Amino acid sequence: MYKAHHLVFSLNIILIAAILSYPESFSVFKDLSTENQNILQICCTWGKSLDDGVLTFYANDSQHLVNDNLVKKPFEQWSSKLGTVNFVEAKNASGADVLISFNEMGEQTVGQTTNVLNDKGFIKRVNIRISVNFSEAKLAEDTIKIVLTHEIGHALGLGHSNFHDLMNPIVNYQNKVITNCEIEAVFVANNWKLVENLKQSKKPELPIEKTVDCGSD
């Protein structure tokens, strides 16, 4: 019964949303930490682009708002923790699996990730938008780095968490460290490639699980 319920839920996602969007903000609209369990949502699963274990990224920063390292470091952190996903910089925007653009909008939203899904419900492209300022004030480099690390979590298939970790939707609540639970969730989301494919070649497959229990702290 439990499994059947989750299966129906994931089919609904495919039918309703070809695009999934995650806005982040500094505004505290809801304290999610009151739940008993520490839960991390699983959002999406990569399709064929991940078949070679490589995802390409490109930073569109024509105004030179951030330095190169600030973009590369978060990708390197995810790569080294996952061990089985390689992020490689693309030569141009059109060929990139993950496109990051920086702006100075200064709105209430500092980061936004849009996962574009194909007709089978798998991620085919990800767009990340980051504002380097918030309500007129320029963000600290460290903050921009945490926001980007969080957005890459979405790009890897993660949703939001209800406790104080990297995937909390509220920027002030985010932890800058990528935890084992987040790594486990990326493996669950992309199980067909990151777990199953190590044994034998498999086609993209959506996971039954929609959340990962991260235990209590």
Ligand SMILES: [Zn+2]
């Ligand atoms: Zn988010």
